[in-house]
Amino acid sequence: MADTITKAEIINPENLVYKKTSLMTNNVLSYCPGCGHGTAHRIIMEVIDEMGLQEKTIGVAPVGCSVLAYDFMNIDMQQAAHGRAPALATAIKRLHPEKTVFTYQGDGDLAAIGTAETIHAANRGENFTIFFINNGIYGMTGGQMAPTTLEGMKSSTTPYGREWQRMGHPLKITELIAQLPGTYYVTRQSVHTPASVRKTKKAVRTAIELQQQNRGLTFVEIVSNCNSGWKMTPVQANQWMVDNMFPFYPMGDIKVDGELVKK
């Protein structure tokens, strides 16, 4: 056991390899273990921190699991009515063009009840950033069908699986908004592996930088798991996500520099 690292060595500042950003508060995350929200929060706050934007940033929290995002993000934040975050952000940015403004929204919030606000903010080319967490389910209300629930996927309101004939098709809202001339950068990422976290962090930074250049709406979708809602272990949920979500919601940039990426 001679090679075992001691506690004293661990807390020695010289051995520090990773530190929580001060832009994440010390509150205990309310998310289920294994959920992607915590990682998504952290990398967004890391980018805001690294860019020195804490004093200039106003965030908008949605309704859904991340309704309490303001408990964890150490910046000024507003909590929006269900689906209305892009309307709040529109006014904040129009009245404060010098500020960095973002919304953080789930699939039910952004792609069902808030579809009109999402589409019109994007179409007006509002200069803020939307972080869209897509886990294909309503997590907070107990796992009901979301607009992005896959065909055949079970939820508490599709107990035998989603059938498009009766329950409609899963909505590729990200591809839809990429078509709008008001969006400048649209990408789809994930946070289930160290490599994907690094890529997503880069996308978050790109979006914020482009916002600072007043390029129009920037949009980062993060496909995430909901192990509780999907009724799986975190490991199973991540594997299920790779096997089932990624083929329908493929990873990568959809629109770069205002141009759709050719596949």
Add this chain to the structure above:
Amino acid sequence: MGKELKLMKGNEAFAEAAIRAGVDGYFGYPITPQSEVMEYLTAEKPHERTGMVVLQAESEVASINMLYGGAACGKKVMTSSSSPGISLMQEGISYMAGAELPCVILNVVRGGPGLGTIQPSQADYFQSTKGGGHGDYHTIVLAPSSVQEMYDYVELGYELAFKYRTPVMVQSDGAIGQMMEKVQIGDQKTRLTEKEIIRNCPWATTGKTPNRERNIITSLNLDSLVQEKHNIKLQKKYREIEAGEIRFEKIQCDDAEYLFVAYGTSARICLKSIQILRAKGIKAGLFRPITLYPFPKEPLYKMVKNIKGILSVEMSAGQIIEDIKLAVECKVPVYHYGRMGGIIPSPTEVADFLEHQFIKG
């Protein structure tokens, strides 16, 4: 007050008052009979005059939530709509009341229910004064009865909205919004600077600086005890508003035996009815609530001992009459006269009702 006089529509006066009051942002959606507000604002290019933002939103739902976003930054924000649009905004108004955000909302009331009619009505008294959306809250409601008051209540609205951190509704109707009258225009106020906003609204989301904790604007309290504490705080504020912000006008009340209680367009009609009645020897007067919430309960109650009865005149099936009856504790007879469907009663029919149905009936 400046000396400039202009002939304006009520809706235009409201819009000009917004620019002059130094409003930071207007967010609206077209609906008859108030579309002149946004038309006037866009034609006036307030972004050049004062830097004011004017944005046509995709819906009333988006408009009110834009107000939430702007108000949470400590900005002076405004919207205007008419009855069905106000119904759509009620969720957002409830959120703003819960999150204690100031704003001014103009409701140029039209007839309902449903799509109803585009003609004037006062059938939104309940939705304006009783909360309108979900939860225990009130908005302060100011009722102009002239184009001049449409102008004046913008500044008064912001004064009250920021004093109490609450949404303020200006409840007009299609007649006041559309008619033209002489308006005395006030001086141009400059919009507040960022420094002034941070000083006046230390609670606003203006960007977290090292010298303070982060500011959070929310109406959510998952802990029931915390939520109840918040409710008690809100109720305390409403009691303060009820004690301190009552506004009303008394016209020919000194010797009145019969009292009209009416606001907005109906109050204008009653003034003429009083002339008709007094020519016949019937001593009528007018009590005009200017704040519909807080309702001027005590001043009205004090008049009870000198009068024989009250006729509530409202372009509705009878909404304000409920508050009148509560205020006078039914110590005198209280009747309602009104027309619906967008019809404005004539002074003669109102006078006839008082004379023949009420006094002799």
